[in-house]
Amino acid sequence: MECLQFALAGNPNSGKTSTFNQLTGSMQSVGNWPGVTVERKSGNLKKQKNITIQDLPGIYSLSPYTPEEIVARDYLLTGSPNAIINIVDATNLERNLYLTTQLMETGIPVVVGLNMMDLIRKSGKTINLDKLAYGLGIPVVSMSALKKQGLQELIHKSSQIAKTFPPEAIYPTYDERLEAALSEIIDVLGNTVPPKQARFYATKLFEKDELATENLDLSKIQRKEINEIIAITEKIFDDTSDAILVNERYEFISRLMALCTISEKELRLTIS
Numbered sequence: 001m002e003c004l005q006f007a008l009a010g011n012p013n014s015g016k017t018s019t020f021n022q023l024t025g026s027m028q029s030v031g032n033w034p035g036v037t038v039e040r041k042s043g044n045l046k047k048q049k050n051i052t053i054q055d056l057p058g059i060y061s062l063s064p065y066t067p068e069e070i071v072a073r074d075y076l077l078t079g080s081p082n083a084i085i086n087i088v089d090a091t092n093l094e095r096n097l098y099l100t101t102q103l104m105e106t107g108i109p110v111v112v113g114l115n116m117m118d119l120i121r122k123s124g125k126t127i128n129l130d131k132l133a134y135g136l137g138i139p140v141v142s143m144s145a146l147k148k149q150g151l152q153e154l155i156h157k158s159s160q161i162a163k164t165f166p167p168e169a170i171y172p173t174y175d176e177r178l179e180a181a182l183s184e185i186i187d188v189l190g191n192t193v194p195p196k197q198a199r200f201y202a203t204k205l206f207e208k209d210e211l212a213t214e215n216l217d218l219s220k221i222q223r224k225e226i227n228e229i230i231a232i233t234e235k236i237f238d239d240t241s242d243a244i245l246v247n248e249r250y251e252f253i254s255r256l257m258a259l260c261t262i263s264e265k266e267l268r269l270t271i272s
Ligand code: GDP
Pocket: 010, 011, 012, 013, 014, 015, 016, 017, 018, 019, 058, 115, 116, 117, 118, 119, 143, 144, 145, 146, 147
């Protein structure tokens, strides 16, 4: 039987541990990530022993500012999981999706587990899952780790996407002027990075992420060309590169939110 490894990623308090415990039961092994005192937990599925779940520390982004972010990012770039299960707190959708955009850029297939849906139902709010999935371009599964709902579907979708993921990675697209800069950086990178991770490294180099710059063995000419691309784009946007990217991520997310959520006010207007 084929062995699959899924990484569980999400913001702190999104419900990762609850999901992990439901999926693996007592089949867990606990330790530390190398070099840091961040807890490392992995386990096999209760029902499908060939599937291993790697719990990652709770994070808000893949910018390596905290030990948790470094651990999660290193694992995603070098541990080659077959899929990422991104646990998203549906009651904090907008904020949680910020990490989702970055997870998608790693080139690893992502499934969103839209958790806490029991609370959404109770609140009377609605999230259109089809539209959210359409806008993201990846599967979204409605779930509640607390009520043990949606977990089988989550695993089913993850196994599916791990096996059928198209060769072209799916990731959010931004303003065409930023897209132009990113594809120029990808051209400059050439075969310096694995093709699937080119988008990830292009965004990180664009935002002048020091760890990415250190990790890559770029020539002087490559560095110079990338710096020129960044400088021109900063001029065009009249903003710093890291701010450009953050803004574009939030623009993408607010378009998504407009697509998939209906405010209670709008709902009342349509009813009355
Ligand atoms: P983690 O920080 O991502 O590992 O999140 P936890 O699994 O520790 O969950 C954070 C809190 O949210 C805990 O109090 C959980 O009981 C609660 N929680 C997790 N999933 C759900 C859910 O689907 N519905 C509700 N109502 N609460 C949940």
